[in-house]
Amino acid sequence: MASFHILPEQLQMLFLIFLRIGAMIWLLPVFDGRSVPVLFKAGLSLGMSLLLLPLLDPVLPPAAGMSVAFGLGAAGEVLLGAVIGFAVRLIFAGVQLAGQLAGFQMGIGIANVFDPVTSSQVSVIGQFNNLLAMVIFMVTNAHHLFLRAVAESFRLIPPLGAHYSGAAAWTVVDLSGSMFVIAVQVGAPVVVVLMLTSIALGIMARTVPQMNVFFVAAPANVVVGLIFIGLSLPFFWTYLARFFRDFAGVVHTLLKTL
Numbered sequence: 001m002a003s004f005h006i007l008p009e010q011l012q013m014l015f016l017i018f019l020r021i022g023a024m025i026w027l028l029p030v031f032d033g034r035s036v037p038v039l040f041k042a043g044l045s046l047g048m049s050l051l052l053l054p055l056l057d058p059v060l061p062p063a064a065g066m067s068v069a070f071g072l073g074a075a076g077e078v079l080l081g082a083v084i085g086f087a088v089r090l091i092f093a094g095v096q097l098a099g100q101l102a103g104f105q106m107g108i109g110i111a112n113v114f115d116p117v118t119s120s121q122v123s124v125i126g127q128f129n130n131l132l133a134m135v136i137f138m139v140t141n142a143h144h145l146f147l148r149a150v151a152e153s154f155r156l157i158p159p160l161g162a163h164y165s166g167a168a169a170w171t172v173v174d175l176s177g178s179m180f181v182i183a184v185q186v187g188a189p190v191v192v193v194l195m196l197t198s199i200a201l202g203i204m205a206r207t208v209p210q211m212n213v214f215f216v217a218a219p220a221n222v223v224v225g226l227i228f229i230g231l232s233l234p235f236f237w238t239y240l241a242r243f244f245r246d247f248a249g250v251v252h253t254l255l256k257t258l
Helices: 008-027 038-055 067-106 124-139 142-156 166-207 213-231 233-257
Strands: 112-115 120-123
Touching: 008 038, 008 067, 008 142, 038 142, 067 120, 067 124, 067 142, 067 166, 067 213, 067 233, 120 124, 124 142, 124 233, 142 233, 166 213, 166 233, 213 233
Parallel strands: none
Antiparallel strands: 112 120
């Protein structure tokens, strides 16, 4: 009968790997919804941890034997995984914000739908952009780059090897600012066209006072907005695909600061 001998150091290492990967999985936009069972997320985290365990040195620092030091190190692993997952989440938050800006300009910002991921009301256009971004994330195999970045994180920062500094905090702040950059760049085509439409309607209201501009502006903004959302889809796809490809470098920069 086959027997397996697992050393306590290997169990500690597996537990630390599981904490880091589990925190990432729990914050990924594709897996963080309530519709995804907790057992599935835990099983996926455990499976990835088992795959990465043979690639790492099973020897932990001497301080890992102390209960307090090991507990602090485990909390650091959870925080490190949460930071990486949060960085991915910011991209989708920027895309959803772009949809909310476009919906507000179109005059349908009040038309919200229930988002099962966040359990809140979100804009229709924002939800559309968010779902399309998830499709692009999977179709362009960007999740493979994310898994590679996860494996790379253990090479750059072994378990219990994270040291948080001011540079890491500023990197997270820069990533948070990139959310607004994504929102402006993704929503710029629709927002600019709708702004020009509003200017044109304002000029028409001044030149033709008999026209009820409020009666014309509402459907005109919706029609123009939907048309240019459709026309901007190739740009949307290309922009996000390139951004997802470059994300591995962003994660690498973040890990070097830690």
